[in-house]
Amino acid sequence: MPSKIIIIAIVVLLIASFATLFVIEAKNHDYDYKKAWSVVYFENPRDESLDFAIENHEGESANYAYQIFSNDAKLIEGNIDIKAGATQKISPVLDGEKIKGTRVMIDVRYKDADYRIYKDLK
Amino acid sequence: MFIDILKLILAIPFLLVFPGAFFQLALFGWKGSKMTFFEKAVLAVPLSLIWVDLVILLLAKLGILIRGQVLVGSVLVFCLVCFAIFRYRFPSERQKTEEKDEQKLFDFSVWQTVFILLALALAVFIRVAYLSDTIIPSATDLGHHMYWSQTIVNTGHLPNYGVPDFIIGEHMIFAAVNLTSGVGLMTAMPVLLLLFFNIVGIFAMAILAGRVFKSNKIAAVAFFVAGTLYAINPPQGRYVSGGVVGNIIGDMLIPVALYFLFRALVEKNQIFAGLFLFSFVGLLYTHHLSAFIFIFSAAAILILFLILNFKNILGILENWLRTFAKPFPIAVLLLSAVYFLLIFTPSYFNPAAVGQATGEPTKITRIGYSLSQIDLGIGSAQLVLGGLGFLLAFLAFETKKLRYSLALGWFSVIFLMTWKPELLYVNIPSDRVSNYLFLPLTLLSAYALVRYFEIFSATASRFFSTVTLFVLLFFVITNGLSDSAGAFKTKNQFQEIMEVYHSGRYLASTLDTSKDTLLKDHVNIAADSWYKLFFMKDYKYPLSRGVLSRYIDPTKPRETCTRDMITEPESDAGRACFSRTGVNYIAVNAQMEGSIFEKYPDFSKVYMSDYISVFKRN
Numbered sequence: 065m066p067s068k069i070i071i072i073a074i075v076v077l078l079i080a081s082f083a084t085l086f087v088i089e090a091k092n093h094d095y096d097y098k099k100a101w102s103v104v105y106f107e108n109p110r111d112e113s114l115d116f117a118i119e120n121h122e123g124e125s126a127n128y129a130y131q132i133f134s135n136d137a138k139l140i141e142g143n144i145d146i147k148a149g150a151t152q153k154i155s156p157v158l159d160g161e162k163i164k165g166t167r168v169m170i171d172v173r174y175k176d177a178d179y180r181i182y183k184d185l186k
Numbered sequence: 187m188f189i190d191i192l193k194l195i196l197a198i199p200f201l202l203v204f205p206g207a208f209f210q211l212a213l214f215g216w217k218g219s220k221m222t223f224f225e226k227a228v229l230a231v232p233l234s235l236i237w238v239d240l241v242i243l244l245l246a247k248l249g250i251l252i253r254g255q256v257l258v259g260s261v262l263v264f265c266l267v268c269f270a271i272f273r274y275r276f277p278s279e280r281q282k283t284e285e286k287d288e289q290k291l292f293d294f295s296v297w298q299t300v301f302i303l304l305a306l307a308l309a310v311f312i313r314v315a316y317l318s319d320t321i322i323p324s325a326t327d328l329g330h331h332m333y334w335s336q337t338i339v340n341t342g343h344l345p346n347y348g349v350p351d352f353i354i355g356e357h358m359i360f361a362a363v364n365l366t367s368g369v370g371l372m373t374a375m376p377v378l379l380l381l382f383f384n385i386v387g388i389f390a391m392a393i394l395a396g397r398v399f400k401s402n403k404i405a406a407v408a409f410f411v412a413g414t415l416y417a418i419n420p421p422q423g424r425y426v427s428g429g430v431v432g433n434i435i436g437d438m439l440i441p442v443a444l445y446f447l448f449r450a451l452v453e454k455n456q457i458f459a460g461l462f463l464f465s466f467v468g469l470l471y472t473h474h475l476s477a478f479i480f481i482f483s484a485a486a487i488l489i490l491f492l493i494l495n496f497k498n499i500l501g502i503l504e505n506w507l508r509t510f511a512k513p514f515p516i517a518v519l520l521l522s523a524v525y526f527l528l529i530f531t532p533s534y535f536n537p538a539a540v541g542q543a544t545g546e547p548t549k550i551t552r553i554g555y556s557l558s559q560i561d562l563g564i565g566s567a568q569l570v571l572g573g574l575g576f577l578l579a580f581l582a583f584e585t586k587k588l589r590y591s592l593a594l595g596w597f598s599v600i601f602l603m604t605w606k607p608e609l610l611y612v613n614i615p616s617d618r619v620s621n622y623l624f625l626p627l628t629l630l631s632a633y634a635l636v637r638y639f640e641i642f643s644a645t646a647s648r649f650f651s652t653v654t655l656f657v658l659l660f661f662v663i664t665n666g667l668s669d670s671a672g673a674f675k676t677k678n679q680f681q682e683i684m685e686v687y688h689s690g691r692y693l694a695s696t697l698d699t700s701k702d703t704l705l706k707d708h709v710n711i712a713a714d715s716w717y718k719l720f721f722m723k724d725y726k727y728p729l730s731r732g733v734l735s736r737y738i739d740p741t742k743p744r745e746t747c748t749r750d751m752i753t754e755p756e757s758d759a760g761r762a763c764f765s766r767t768g769v770n771y772i773a774v775n776a777q778m779e780g781s782i783f784e785k786y787p788d789f790s791k792v793y794m795s796d797y798i799s800v801f802k803r804n
Contacts, residue, residue: 066299067224067292073303074310078385081314082378083191089321089374090187092680095688099681101796103688109696109771109792109802119688167790183790184804 095121096149102126104172104179107153112185115155116170120146129173132156134166190369197367198382201359205241205261206233208268213457215276220455224292228389231382232442233461235359235435236468237264242358243344243471243530251342254365291402292393298406305406309388309413313381313423320427321374324683326708328429329715332371335360336719339371347725350534355472356431372687372719380426380434387438388412391628394441398448398589399633408632415568416628421621433621436476439469440625443480444487444592452588454505456512463518467525474534475614479600479622482610486599491591554607555616563620568627572597575630578637593633597626683713685797687720689773692793693800694720703768704728705751710775711798717773729769752779756786770803 091097100122107115120126125147132140139158146152158168169182207230214221221229241260245252294302323332334352337345338361344354360376369375391412396405416422421433446462449455469477492499509515526535561569576597583590603612604620612619693704699721708714708730721727731748738744747763752774754760763769772789774780780799783789793800 066294066296067222067227069299070294070302070306071224071227074306074385074389077307077310078382079195081310081381082195082374085314085317085321085378085381086191086194086374087187088318090190093322093373093684095684099684101681101685103685103793103795105692105793105800107696109790109800110698110702177796179794180784181791181794183792183802184787 095119096123099123102128102172102174102177102179104170104181106181106183112183114158114168114170114183115153116181117151117153118144118146118172118179119151120148122148122174124148126174128152130154131171132158133169133171134158134163139163139168190367190373193367194363194369194375194378197363197369198379200258201238201261201362201366202234202382203230204234205237205264205268206230206235208265208272209233209237212268212271212275213461215272218276220453220457222292225393228386228393229442229445231386232390232439232465232468235383236439236464236471238362239355239358239468239471240525242362243354243525246344247529252338252344252361252365253342254368257362257366291396291400292405294402294406298402302406302409305410305413306385306388309409309417310385312414312417313384313426316418316423317377317381317427320679321377322680322683322713323372323374323376323429323716324679324686324713325427325429326715327431328376329713329717329719330725331356331429331431332360332376332716333718333722333725335364335376336371336722339364340722344530347533350474350536353432353471353473353532353534354530355435355468372716376429377426380429380431383434383438384422384426385413387434387441390438390441390445391625394445394448395629395632397445398592398629399636400589401636403636404632407635408628411568411571411631411635412624412628415565415571415631416624419563419565421624425621432473432476433618436469436473436479437622437625439465439472440476440480440483440622443469444484444596447484448588448592450509451506454509456509456514459510459512460514460518463515463522467518467522470526471530471532474532475618476622478614479603479619482599482603482612483596483626487588487592487595490595490598491588494585494591551615551617552607552613553616555604555620557605560601560604560620560623563617564623564627568624568631571631571634572627573630574638575627575632575634578634578641579630582637593626593629597623597630600626679712682797685795686711686713686716688795689793689798689800690717690720693717693771693773697771699723699727702770704771704773705731705748705767705769706773707731707752707775707779709733710778711773714773728773729767755783756788764803772801772803774799774801 102122103119105117107113107117118128118130120128125145127143127145129143130141131138139162140156144152144154163185165185167182167184169180172179207226210221210226210230210233214226238261241264242252242257245256245260250256323329331352334345334347334357338357345357360371360379363369363375363379364371388409392405392408395408396402418424421430421437425433443462443465446458446465450458450462466477466480469480492502495502555563576594579590579593583594599610600619600622603610604616604623607613607616607619697704704727706714706717706728709732714730717728718725729748731752734749736744737746737749747767750757750760751763751767751769752772755764772783774783776794776797776799780794783799783801784791788804789801790804791799792802
C-alpha cells in the first residue's frame with residue numbers, strides 16, 4: 065500500500081507542478097504581461113515604402129513622439145497616443161522627389177528610449 | 187489555456203503510461219510474481235516511450251502520415267494486442283497473487299514512505315522553482331530539437347537530418363504529444379515532458395538501487411540522493427531547462443537497461459533478458475552518447491564480475507548464454523535487427539561516427555578532467571558521499587555477487603572515462619561523460635548512507651555515530667543544495683525572449699525566404715535558436731553567428747563568414763561573404779552590435795525594439 069501512496073502522491077505532485085509551470089509559461093508568453101518595451105518597424109522592409117508601425121508593450125498607455133528626417137532635414141514631427149498592447153500604423157506622406165536618394169530616418173521617442181529605423185532610398 | 191493543460195495531462199499518460207503498462211500486462215500478467223506494482227508503475231514510462239517511438243518508426247516506414255488520429259489509433263491497437271496476449275497467456279490470472287518476498291522489497295514502512303514523499307516533494311519543488319524562471323522556451327538545444335519535432339508535425343514524415351548530430355528518438359515523442367494533444371511545441375510542453383522523464387529517472391534509480399542491494403532502505407535513500415542532492419546541476423534541472431533531450435531520456439533509460447540486465451543475469455530470467463535488449467534498443471534510438479556510456483558500463487560490470495569469478499567463468503558464461511538464448515530475448519533481438527536494418531537506421535550508425543568516438547582523444551576538451559574539475563562538476567558533497575559508498579562497498583565486497591561488481595564497476599568505468607579517457611580509447615568530450623557520474627554515485631551514496639547507519643547503530647558508540655551522521659548529512663545537504671541554489675537565475679529573461687519571438691514573427695511574415703537570407707547573432711541574442719521555428723524553411727535557416735571560439739579549430743578550417751558578416755561587415759572579407767552567402771538581413775542585439783551597425787552606410791535599419799535590431803543590406 066505505501067508504494068501505491070508514493071505513486072499516487074507523485075502523480076498528484078506532477079499534475080500540480082505541470083499545471084503551475086504551464087500557467088506561468090502561458091501568462092508570460094505574452095508581449096505585455098509584466099513587461100515594458102516598445103518596438104518600431106517598417107511595415108515592409110523589402111521595398112521603399114516608409115509605412116511604419118509602433119507597438120506599445122510598456123504596460124500602460126503611452127505618448128510617443130516621432131520625427132521623420134531626410135538625411136539631416138526634419139520633414140515631419142508628431143505625437144501619438146497608443147493604448148497598452150496596441151499597435152499604431154503610420155503612413156507618412158512625403159514628397160517623393162525630395163526624399164529620392166536620401167536616407168529617411170524615423171525617430172520615435174518614449175521617455176528616455178529612442179527607437180530609430182531608416183531606409184536608404186534610391 | 188486550461189483546456190490545453192487538461193489535454194496535456196491526458197495525452198501524457200495515454201502515450202507514456204498505457205503502452206508500457208499493457209506491455210507489462212502481456213509479459214507479467216496482472217499480478218505477476220516477478221514485478222511489484224511499484225516497479226511496474228515506474229517502468230511503464232520508459233517502456234511506453236520506446237514503444238511509441240517504435241510505432242512511429244513503423245508508421246513512417248509503411249508510408250502512413252504521422253497524424254494525431256493515426257497515433258491514437260496505433261496506441262489503442264497496440265494496447266489491445268497486448269491485452270489479447272495477456273488474456274491468452276494468463277487465463278486464470280485472478281487466482282494469482284504477488285509473491286510475498288517480491289512484495290516486500292518495495293513495501294516501504296510508514297517512516298520510509300514519509301521520507302520518500304518528503305524527498306520527492308523537495309526534488310519536485312526545487313526543479314519547479316528553478317524552471318519557473320526559465321519556462322518560456324528559449325534554450326538553444328531545445329530550439330534545435332523542436333525544429334525537428336515541428337518538421338514531423340508539419341510534414342507527417344520523419345525528417346532526413348543529413349547530419350549525425352541528431353537522433354530520431356529525441357524528437358518523436360514531442361511531435362507525438364503535440365499531435366495527440368494539440369499543445370504546441372513553443373509552450374511549456376517540451377520542458378514539462380523532460381521534467382517528467384527526469385522524475386521518472388529518479389524512480390528508475392531507486393528501483394535499480396533497491397533491486398541491486400535488495401534493500402528498500404537503499405531504494406528510499408536513492409530518492410533523496412538522485413532527487414534532492416542532484417536537483418539542478420547537470421544533468422538534472424539545468425538539462426531539463428536547457429533541453430538536453432538525449433541526456434535526460436538517456437539518464438532515465440540507462441538505469442532501466444541496467445535494472446533489466448541485472449535481473450536477467452541474477453534471476454536467469456528470459457523476460458528480463460528480452461527487456462534489457464528492448465531498453466538498449468530504446469537507448470540506441472534516442473541518444474548515442476548515453477548508449478556509448480551504457481555499453482562501457484555494462485561491459486565493465488560484466489568483465490569485472492568475470493575476472494573476480496575466473497574459476498567459474500565458463501559456467502557463468504554458459505548461464506548467461508542460456509538466459510539470452512531463449513525465445514523472448516531472441517525475438518527481441520530479431521525485432522531489433524529488423525528495425526535497424528529495414529525500418530530505420532539511426533543516422534550515427536556508420537563506421538566514421540564510431541571511429542570519431544573511439545581512439546586517442548583528439549581535442550583538448552576530450553583529454554579528461556582533472557580531479558579538481560570532477561569535484562567541481564559533481565559537487566564535493568556528492569563526491570565525498572559516493573566515495574564513502576565506494577569504500578564501504580569495497581570493504582563488503584563479495585565476489586560471487588553481481589551487485590558489488592555493478593556498483594563498483596559502473597562507477598570505476600565512468601570515472602576512468604572522465605579522468606583518463608585515453609586508457610579506454612574514449613574520444614568524446616569529457617564534460618559530457620562526467621555528467622553520467624551521478625548515476626553510479628547515486629547508487630553508492632544511497633548505499634553509503636544506509637550502510638553507515640547500520641554499521642554504527644550496531645556498535646556501542648551510538649551517540650557518536652548519530653552525531654557524525656548528522657554532521658555528514660548537514661554537509662551533504664547544505665553543499666548539495668547550495669550547488670543547486672547557485673544555478674538559479676537572478677535576471678528575468680522573459681521580456682528579452684518575447685522580443686526575440688516578436689522579431690522572429692516579424693521577419694517570417696515580411697521576408698521572402700526564397701530570395702532573402704537572414705543572419706542572426708547567437709552570441710548576444712538569447713533564444714535565437716527558436717528563430718528557425720518561425721520560418722520552418724531549413725534547419726540551417728537562418729544562418730547564425732556561433733560562439734566565437736568555435737571559429738578557431740587547429741584541426742580543420744572552419745567557415746568564418748557567419749562571424750565576419752557581423753564583426754566586420756565593411757571589410758573585404760565581410761563583403762565577399764555577403765555576396766557568397768546572399769545574406770541581406772541581419773538580426774543583432776540592439777544595444778551591442780545594433781549601435782555599431784548604425785555606423786555602416788551599407789545598411790538600412792528596418793526594425794528596432796529594446797533588445798533586437800534588424801538591418802537590411804542595401
